[in-house]
Amino acid sequence: MRLPGLSDSEKRVRNDFLNGARTTFTARDPALDDIAHGASWGPDRTIRADFLKKLIEEVGERRAPLRVVGARIVGPVELEYLELGYSLSFSSCYFDEEIDLHDTRLRRLNLRGTRLAGLMGAQMHVDGSVVLHESRIDGRLRLDSAVIGGGLLVTDAMVCNPGGMALRVDRARITGDLSLWGTTIEGSTLLRDTRTDGVLSLESARLISTGEFAMDAARVQVGSDLVGDGLYAEGQIRFSGAQIAGLFRLADAKLNNPGDIALEAYQIRVGADLQLYRGFEATGQVRIPGAHVAGHVRFDEAVLRGNGEDALDARYVEVGGAIRCRKMHSTGALRFASARVGSDLDFSEALLTTGTRGADRNILFLGHLRSAELTLRFAAPPEGGIHLANAQVGVLNDDPATWPPRLAHDGFAYERIAEPGSLTGRIEWLKREIGGYRPGPYEQLASVYRRQGLEGEARRVLLAKQRARRKTLSLAARPWGFVQDAAVGYGYRPERALGWLVALLITGTIVFGLHHPIPSGPDKAAPFNPLIYSLDLLLPVINFGQGRAYVATGGYQWVAYLLTAAGWILATTIAAGVARAVNRA
Structure with a gap:
């Protein structure tokens, strides 16, 4: 059925569609064909939307495409x-x-x-x-x-x-x-x-x-x-x-x-x-x-x-x-x-x-x-x-x-x-x-x-860990840490203990070699040996007999006390270091 009241442009679209062709409306001028100017295109290239819908309804089941350009x-x-x-x-x-x-x-x-x-x-x-x-x-x-x-x-x-x-x-x-x-x-x-x-x-x-x-x-x-x-x-x-x-x-x-x-x-x-x-x-x-x-x-x-x-x-x-x-x-x-x-x-x-x-x-x-x-x-x-x-x-x-x-x-x-x-x-x-x-x-x-x-x-x-830890301790607890650090490096520098021992042993030997202690009793004692006597003072768990047989006198008693105290400190810090090493193992 032919649709009434069609414009020339719509007739072209209808005929081309029924014949399987494309309908092209162009002026062949890029400026005029630009879609930015599409609102001003005249009747010669204008199609009503109602026409398109009626055309589609008219052709029914069709296979050729509807193609319109411009x-x-x-x-x-x-x-x-x-x-x-x-x-x-x-x-x-x-x-x-x-x-x-x-x-x-x-x-x-x-x-x-x-x-x-x-x-x-x-x-x-x-x-x-x-x-x-x-x-x-x-x-x-x-x-x-x-x-x-x-x-x-x-x-x-x-x-x-x-x-x-x-x-x-x-x-x-x-x-x-x-x-x-x-x-x-x-x-x-x-x-x-x-x-x-x-x-x-x-x-x-x-x-x-x-x-x-x-x-x-x-x-x-x-x-x-x-x-x-x-x-x-x-x-x-x-x-x-x-x-x-x-x-x-x-x-x-x-x-x-x-x-x-x-x-x-x-x-x-x-x-x-x-x-x-x-x-x-x-x-x-x-x-x-x-x-x-x-x-x-x-x-x-x-x-x-x-x-x-x-x-x-x-x-x-x-x-x-x-x-x-x-x-x-x-x-x-x-x-x-x-x-x-x-x-x-x-x-x-x-x-x-x-x-x-x-x-x-x-x-x-x-x-x-x-x-x-x-x-x-x-x-x-x-x-x-x-x-x-x-x-x-x-x-x-x-x-x-x-x-x-x-x-x-x-x-x-x-x-x-x-x-x-x-x-x-x-x-x-x-x-x-x-x-x-x-x-x-x-x-x-x-x-x-x-x-x-x-x-x-x-x-x-x-060792750096122990030193860092020491800074977190109370002021009262820090001195013992300093002692352990100086003596054996908290057990990570055991060679320091030997160095301290040798230094103290040399000191005791010189001091008591120049100023012999007196015998502690009437019993006959072994001849005095300043080296062995200093070892007896420094090593609390070992007794060579000199430490009990002789007694330092005067101000040199304080030297003896110092060696004895140093020995105990060294022994304690060495024991602590050994225990720490065992724990690591």
């Missing part, structure tokens, strides 16, 4: 709930009002280079792809719960709905790729619970929002890679609970949400690498707590400006490979507490600054970390402290020149130090403990030196 469509295009056995293609067209394809079924939808006032495509079923390459949408683009057998390609396009929802594709099912490559979106983007079997591309996209978030892609499922190289965003980006079979890469991306969260990826699962690196910048906190990454996590050369307090939250992450933060520059705290890293956690040439945080606060949190290796070779000493309490690593690879001013390493366990450096410097490293003296760090370092065959260094560390 037309202006006036009025709301209401094609909801229709079942079309063909494709719709409106390239380089201008739609005055919204297109409604709610719960519509068709083979393919091509809106390449077209200006739309909005598109309602919720629950739409498309056998092939939906193409909006170089299109401009001044309004909402809604494809929530849509089923798309090919790809959703919103590429090099513009979607503008400032202050509201601009792009909504939540709970959609896409067999091919979901691409926003090069697209600018003003307003919020929603991809929650969407599944795409191909690549999710955000490359060179610009997401600008003044609302709660720029993009919410919570629980999105990606069958291949998620790539956002060159992404620019104003507002929060969310990927919490996302599952990505391949890699997740945001190289050279710029995320801006000052004072708040720039990237939220709580409990994300990544089948390959997570790469926020090589020019990646985030003004606002980056959060990936509880993330599971089968490959590596890379922040190489990233710039994290934080939210005023924290720059990165990576607590409880589980990484099969390494976490590499080489040449990272962060402002604010980095949190890797309770992380599990299969290989190396590497901060080589990283620069950690505090921003508004005070330098007396921790800037790197590694408590309860488990890692095969930990590399702390910063570009400069961090401005804050490092919290290492109860962390366990295989190899500690650090640089004394970039040690932080403060450390919390009570309970920190490591099997080996890659480059121990000087013992004096390493003991100073222990003294940087935030909580003051703790015995654990000294014992841990001593055990590592023993495993590396450095027994002498281990003893010196344990």
Whole structure:
């Protein structure tokens, strides 16, 4: 049935459609054909929306596509709930009002280079792809719960709905790729619970929002890679609970949400690498707590400006490979507490600054970390402290020149130090403990030196431990510590006891050789020997008979008393040192 009252342009569309041809309205002048001027196109290229709907109803079950190029469509295009056995293609067209394809079924939808006032495509079923390459949408683009057998390609396009929802594709099912490559979106983007079997591309996209978030892609499922190289965003980006079979890469991306969260990826699962690196910048906190990454996590050369307090939250992450933060520059705290890293956690040439945080606060949190290796070779000493309490690593690879001013390493366990450096410097490293003296760090370092065959260094560390402990004692208890230190180095310098013994023995021999004691009784005593007499005084458990047979007189009695007291002190400190050695064994 022929429709009455058709314009010449509508007649052309009808005839071409029935004959399986494309209808093209162009002036062959790029300036005049620009869709920015589409509102001024005249009747010769104008089509009514009512005409399109009646035409579709007229042809019924048809297989050839409806293809129009360069037309202006006036009025709301209401094609909801229709079942079309063909494709719709409106390239380089201008739609005055919204297109409604709610719960519509068709083979393919091509809106390449077209200006739309909005598109309602919720629950739409498309056998092939939906193409909006170089299109401009001044309004909402809604494809929530849509089923798309090919790809959703919103590429090099513009979607503008400032202050509201601009792009909504939540709970959609896409067999091919979901691409926003090069697209600018003003307003919020929603991809929650969407599944795409191909690549999710955000490359060179610009997401600008003044609302709660720029993009919410919570629980999105990606069958291949998620790539956002060159992404620019104003507002929060969310990927919490996302599952990505391949890699997740945001190289050279710029995320801006000052004072708040720039990237939220709580409990994300990544089948390959997570790469926020090589020019990646985030003004606002980056959060990936509880993330599971089968490959590596890379922040190489990233710039994290934080939210005023924290720059990165990576607590409880589980990484099969390494976490590499080489040449990272962060402002604010980095949190890797309770992380599990299969290989190396590497901060080589990283620069950690505090921003508004005070330098007396921790800037790197590694408590309860488990890692095969930990590399702390910063570009400069961090401005804050490092919290290492109860962390366990295989190899500690650090640089004394970039040690932080403060450390919390009570309970920190490591099997080996890659480059121990000087013992004096390493003991100073222990003294940087935030909580003051703790015995654990000294014992841990001593055990590592023993495993590396450095027994002498281990003893010196344990001696330093006792000296540090002595400073925590009361004033009344400290003198005995000084005595033990001077006599035998708390048992770790037993050679000192022999030195004291020899010095006192020589002193006694000289003194009593010049001033003989008198016999203690009428009994005949053995001839006096100043050496043996001094030994009797010095060795309380050994008696050669001289000490009882002779008695020093006058002021020399005090010399005898001194030797006797010194002997008991030496004996006691030696016994304490032996007991300590037995306990270590």
